[in-house]
Every structure is written in structure tokens, then in C-alpha cells.
Amino acid sequence: MHNVSSEMKECIDNCLACYQECLSMAMTHCLAMGGEHTKPDHFRLMMACAEICRTSAHFMLVGTEHHKHTCRECAEICRQCAADCERVGDMDSCVGACRRCAESCEKMAA
Template sequence: MTPSMDDCIGNCTDCHATCLSAVAHCLGGTAAHAQAGHIRLLLDCADICRTSADFMIRGSGFHHRTCGVCAEICTACAAQCDRMADDPVMKRCAEMCRRCAESCRAMSTATA
């Protein structure tokens, strides 16, 4: 395992937790925060982050593919959360999603 893979695993794990926390926050917040599409995207992001971390931890030869999808979903989630950047939880989520997307994008192009 390389240092960049360790960083990516950490980012995926942190992003998973951040997105789940954001879901809990949204469900207790305003109507815009609780829209089904927004919650669904946060849950999609949390799940793909967990999956990507799992693939890298166990040394799967397919981790580059899950990381590519993870980067795509994290980018979409960051954009969605940026629309609510006046909310500190959404701002933190957008920042974490961008960080995770960046490291996953790098892993997706690394040789398997």
C-alpha cells in the first residue's frame, strides 16, 4: 500500500462519516436540506466512499474503478452541498467531498 493510497482510504473514510452526519443534519433542518434528491446523493456518496475504501484496504485489483465512480459522485455531492454553503455542515461536507474526489481521481488513474 502506498502513502497516496493510505491518504485516499482516509479521505474516503472521512467523507463517508461526513456525508452520514450531513444526512442526519438535513433530516432535522429546512425543507431544502431534506429534499429526497439531496439525501439520496449524500447516501450514494457515503456508500461509494465506504466501498472504495474497502476495495483499497483489501487490495482489490478493481479499486481503480470504484475510485473513479467515487470521484464522480463526490464531485456531484460537493456541487450540491455548495448550493447550501451558508450552512456550515453543508460547507464542511462540500469541502470533504472535493478532497475525497481529488484523491480518488488520482487513484482511479494509478496502475492497478
Template sequence: MDQIPDMQDCIDACTNCHQACLETALRHCLQMGGRHVAPEHFRLMMDCAAICQASANLQLSGSPYSARLCALCADICHDCALSCRDLDEMEECVRACEACEKTCREMAA
């Protein structure tokens, strides 16, 4: 299959970010309560998980829309990392979002 050399790195980063955001939101944030489940933050984490999964799927399928979706994915990952950075025990999610943002920006370019 013809893939851009860095595409697999981006797919892996998107898949990892999807898992990190979903798992952290549903296992950690719900348990912590308070600011961890503030609607704006929690919704952003769920949006990030969803866009990362969609981005990986479009790249895997060779969709001509994947680069544009990667650009949006990078923006959401950026915002999610900033939001998570302000909360306790969110380092894994921050790292996953930052890695995904980086690879998605490269794929969108």
C-alpha cells in the same frame, strides 16, 4: 503490506467523506428540512457516503476493482459537493467531498 504511496491518503479521505456525508445528512439535513431533504439531494448524500465506504473497503482489501470504484466515487463526490454547496451550513461536507474526489481521481489514474 505493499500499498501505493498515496493509497492511505485516499483511504483516509474516503473514510472522512463517508462520515461527513452520513452525519451531515442524518443530523443536519433532516433537522433543517426543506431543500436539505429534497429527495435528489438527500439520496445523493447517502449514495456518496455508501460509495466512499465501499471505496475505502476495496482499497484496504487490495481489490483489483478499487481503481474503477475510485473513478465512480470521484464522480459522485463531485456531484455531492456541488449539491451541498447550494445549501446552508454544508461547508464540512463540501470540503470532505472535494478532498475525496481529488484523491480518488489520483488513485483511478
């Protein structure tokens, strides 16, 4: 792997953790709960969040400078996802993963 700073390594880990958390939470918890958890806007946001997290991690692992763009977008979507998961409720692990990822990605986008 190319020369990765400890800050980038942490961001990759946070992105992959958020990807896993959003996807698994959506596919298990949200589908089981129904109601607000499966409303289209909320569910789409969780899917978008998972995918941008995966993409940002991928771009950092590849070693392209374009990660700055994906990380900027990732931070924005993660913040939105965290707020929406908080609004829906009973999704604290997702909220935490999204916030950690957003913070890391904001540093990488700078």
C-alpha cells in the same frame, strides 16, 4: 495489510472521512434543517456519496485492483455531492470532505 502507498493511504483516509461526514451531516444537520436539505434528490445523493466512499475505502483496504473502478465512480459522485451541498448551503464541512475525497480518488483511478 498489503503494501499500501502513502497516496493510497491518504485516499483511504479521505474516503472514510467523507463517508463519516456525509452520513452524519445527512442524519443530523439535514434532517434537522428540513426544506432543501431533505429533498429526495439531495438526500439520496448524500447517501450514495457516503456508500461509494465506504466501498472505495473497502476495495483499497482489501487490495483489489477493482478499486480503480470504484474510485473513478467515487470521484464523480463526490464532485456532484460537493456541488449540491454548496447549492443547498450551510454545508461547508461536507463540501470540503467531498472535494478532498474526489481529488484523492481521481489519482487512484488514474
